[in-house]
Amino acid sequence: MGEFGLNLLPALPELFLICAAMALLMVGVFRGPTGREAAATWSPAHADNARGISWAAIAVLVIAAFLVSAQPVERITVFAGMFVGDAFAGFAKLLILVGSALTLVMAIDYNEREKMARFEYAVLILFATTGMMLMVSANDLIALYLGLELQSLSLYVVAAFRRDSLQSTEAGLKYFVLGALSSGMLLYGVSLVYGFAGTTTFPGLAAIVADQAAEPALGLVFGLVFIAAGLAFKVAAAPFHMWTPDVYEGSPTPVTAFFSVAPKAAATALLVRVMIEPFGPLAEQWWQIIWVTSVLSMGLGAFAAINQTNIKRLMAYSSIGHIGYALVGLVPGDETGVRGVLIYIAIYIFMNVATFAVILCMKRDGKMIERIDDLAGLARSQPMVAAALAICMFSMSGIPPLAGFFSKLYVFLAAVAAGYYWLAVLGVLTSVVAAFYYLRIVKLMYFDEPAPAFDRPLGTGVSVVLAGTSLFTLLFFVYPAPLLGAAAVAAAALFGG
Amino acid sequence: MLIQALCFYLFSAILIASAAMVIAARNPVHSVLFLILGFFNAAGLFVLMGAEFLAMILVVVYVGAVAVLFLFVVMMLDVDFAALRSGFLRYLPIGGTIGLILLGELALIVSAWSFAPEAASAAQLPIPDPGQMTNTHALGLVLYTDYVYAFQVAGVILLVAMVGAIVLTLREREGVRRQDVGRQINRTREQSIEVVKVRTRGGA
Numbered sequence: 001m002g003e004f005g006l007n008l009l010p011a012l013p014e015l016f017l018i019c020a021a022m023a024l025l026m027v028g029v030f031r032g033p034t035g036r037e038a039a040a041t042w043s044p045a046h047a048d049n050a051r052g053i054s055w056a057a058i059a060v061l062v063i064a065a066f067l068v069s070a071q072p073v074e075r076i077t078v079f080a081g082m083f084v085g086d087a088f089a090g091f092a093k094l095l096i097l098v099g100s101a102l103t104l105v106m107a108i109d110y111n112e113r114e115k116m117a118r119f120e121y122a123v124l125i126l127f128a129t130t131g132m133m134l135m136v137s138a139n140d141l142i143a144l145y146l147g148l149e150l151q152s153l154s155l156y157v158v159a160a161f162r163r164d165s166l167q168s169t170e171a172g173l174k175y176f177v178l179g180a181l182s183s184g185m186l187l188y189g190v191s192l193v194y195g196f197a198g199t200t201t202f203p204g205l206a207a208i209v210a211d212q213a214a215e216p217a218l219g220l221v222f223g224l225v226f227i228a229a230g231l232a233f234k235v236a237a238a239p240f241h242m243w244t245p246d247v248y249e250g251s252p253t254p255v256t257a258f259f260s261v262a263p264k265a266a267a268t269a270l271l272v273r274v275m276i277e278p279f280g281p282l283a284e285q286w287w288q289i290i291w292v293t294s295v296l297s298m299g300l301g302a303f304a305a306i307n308q309t310n311i312k313r314l315m316a317y318s319s320i321g322h323i324g325y326a327l328v329g330l331v332p333g334d335e336t337g338v339r340g341v342l343i344y345i346a347i348y349i350f351m352n353v354a355t356f357a358v359i360l361c362m363k364r365d366g367k368m369i370e371r372i373d374d375l376a377g378l379a380r381s382q383p384m385v386a387a388a389l390a391i392c393m394f395s396m397s398g399i400p401p402l403a404g405f406f407s408k409l410y411v412f413l414a415a416v417a418a419g420y421y422w423l424a425v426l427g428v429l430t431s432v433v434a435a436f437y438y439l440r441i442v443k444l445m446y447f448d449e450p451a452p453a454f455d456r457p458l459g460t461g462v463s464v465v466l467a468g469t470s471l472f473t474l475l476f477f478v479y480p481a482p483l484l485g486a487a488a489v490a491a492a493a494l495f496g497g
Numbered sequence: 498m499l500i501q502a503l504c505f506y507l508f509s510a511i512l513i514a515s516a517a518m519v520i521a522a523r524n525p526v527h528s529v530l531f532l533i534l535g536f537f538n539a540a541g542l543f544v545l546m547g548a549e550f551l552a553m554i555l556v557v558v559y560v561g562a563v564a565v566l567f568l569f570v571v572m573m574l575d576v577d578f579a580a581l582r583s584g585f586l587r588y589l590p591i592g593g594t595i596g597l598i599l600l601g602e603l604a605l606i607v608s609a610w611s612f613a614p615e616a617a618s619a620a621q622l623p624i625p626d627p628g629q630m631t632n633t634h635a636l637g638l639v640l641y642t643d644y645v646y647a648f649q650v651a652g653v654i655l656l657v658a659m660v661g662a663i664v665l666t667l668r669e670r671e672g673v674r675r676q677d678v679g680r681q682i683n684r685t686r687e688q689s690i691e692v693v694k695v696r697t698r699g700g701a
Contacts, residue, residue, distance in 0.1 A: 018653060025660065040668075040669045079646035080642070080643040080645075080646070082646045082647065083646055118664065120660060120663075120664045123660065124657070124660065124664070127653065127656075127660075130653070134650060142644075142647050143650075146647055146651060147650070149654055150650060150653060150654050150657060153654060153658060154657050157657070157660070157661035157664060157665060160665055161664070163664075163665050163666075163668075172665075192606075195610075196611075196613055196616065197613045197616050198612065198613065198615070198617065198618075208613040208615050208616070211614070211615070212613065217610075217611045217612075217613070218605070218609040218611075219609075219610050220613075222602075222606050
């Protein structure tokens with residue numbers, strides 16, 4: 001019989017988020033337009049309602065972030081060991097909340113302009129965020145899958161959120177079908193592992209796996225491979241990346257921005273936890289999978305992006321490449337490596353949000369434009385926006401002293417320290433190739449004949465987010481200690497037990 | 498005992514036969530009907546094993562909801578199965594090869610399958626005596642205590658599914674006659690009944 005005295009404190013941020021999301025859902029329904037107007041695709045009443053609910057959701061995300069940072073650092077498990085609260089989860093949750101809040105701020109104006117403002121958007125983002133937080137706190141294969149599904153299901157819906165656009169619905173459907181396939185692979189792996197070990201809890205698996213480390217059973221390794229493939233799908237690492245460019249291009253731009261930050265951070269943190277905690281002793285088996293996906297992602301991200309003409313597709317390939325670099329830190333499977341991954345993801349979130357803020361500014365005569373050539377001569381018409389994008393592009397290609405340089409530095413340092421010189425060399429080579437398309441954008445903006453200027457004003461939300469994130473990218477090197485320290489504590493928490 | 502064995506063979510034989518018919522039937526509506534027959538027989542097998550809760554769930558959820566939904570979908574969407582099968586021969590070689598490779602790999606695992614030494618004890622949950630406690634009671638005891646987290650998160654997932662379905666599909670359509678309960682109740686006799694004098698042999 002179970003434990004009845006539940007200690008809910010470690011799950012307080014998640015409980016708060018779920019309750020707030022449901023409350024906002026109710027408020028949105030009863031405050032919004034009723035009757036026939038409610039079913040209309042768009043009306044001014046929808047937009048009013050959506051604006052209010054979105055700002056409330058942003059406040060909820062901020063409060064949840066405070067609740068997360070108020071959590072104790074030591075490791076506590078609750079809900080009969082299914083949910084774990086530790087410093088690693090706390091760090092990842094803060095990243096997820098920041099990513100969600102920033103992209104939600106950017107979405108408000110866009111959704112109104114594009115006549116797709118409905119309050120459910122903010123509510124679904126809240127549910128997706130909760131799912132991601134449950135993922136990084138999972139301490140059991142069942143909890144892992146439930147968190148993942150809560151996240152994915154919300155993401156499928158927001159991908160198709162502009163339901164009158166063929167592209168958006170196609171993106172949603174494609175994401176749904178391929179996401180279901182990856183969930184199937186993951187579940188198949190989970191069932192194989194359960195069939196072998198007879199338990200789904202991470203500590204239980206870790207104990208059983210540790211006994212078998214020298215000569216693991218075939219079924220266990222098969223299960224591990226399927227789980228790794230399913231998770232690689234979720235982080236969009238090559239060769240499981242096929243859905244990414246189409247989904248990124250088809251989804252509404254703020255949704256793409258959201259996809260490229262929060263779910264990435266959550267899935268990467270989950271992958272790290274699953275590989276280190278239950279399957280840590282099997283590192284010999286999984287490091288090959290991780291390095292192959294890492295190298296393939298870096299290569300694909302560098303070479304496939306060169307020919308792109310659509311900026312959202314370019315960002316999709318760029319995100320695949322970045323996941324490759326982040327996974328370099330996981331290959332050694334040690335504490336410095338995990339710290340590198342966490343730093344990488346944190347900085348990547350800020351760079352990516354800034355880049356998408358610029359993409360959201362790309363509007364001419366009231367219509368969104370997405371071609372890279374449209375950025376030509378931006379430095380003359382909008383020098384500040386061009387400067388911000390230039391900072392991001394330099395940072396993404398890893399040029400010192402911008403933040404992106406440090407993120408690459410820490411993962412490569414970890415790889416070198418563990419003796420994987422060739423991996424670091426491959427990483428540096430592919431980032432040189434990738435620098436070509438990042439710097440081409442800078443060249444377009446500063447040296448090419450100007451294309452007609454974009455519409456103004458940009459909108460307060462987007463401008464503030466753009467300024468904040470690009471300043472972070474630019475000035476990270478001045479005072480990097482807080483992030484580095486927090487990442488070190490988080491990584492240590494994973495190896496503490 | 499004899500009756501139990503007879504029931505077992507009866508249920509299993511019908512189950513296997515109807516499962517085969519689900520794939521073999523040409524008419525998709527027949528397939529779904531065979532599926533329902535299969536569900537009922539599987540439920541019978543569960544009852545034989547003393548798992549009455551699973552049997553009821555199978556009937557209520559799978560027959561009552563899932564299969565009926567299938568039936569609706571099959572009948573409402575005009576799926577042209579002949580067209581769906583047209584590429585069958587073309588894709589047979591590659592699909593068959595992949596299937597065979599997967600089958601070989603699975604055979605490899607099954608033949609080399611081993612359990613972790615601790616697995617047996619880990620999997621051995623205390624099973625309450627069926628004479629003392631019903632299935633439903635026993636499941637409820639763990640579902641709302643040890644697995645309350647999974648149970649609640651599953652609930653949230655279903656809520657998201659509902660919200661998503663409404664967001665993506667609820668839309669204004671022209672020419673739909675909606676029911677307005679207030680108007681229906683507020684109607685008076687004078688508004689709805691008109692007394693017409695009909696001339697004999699003249700028609701209305």
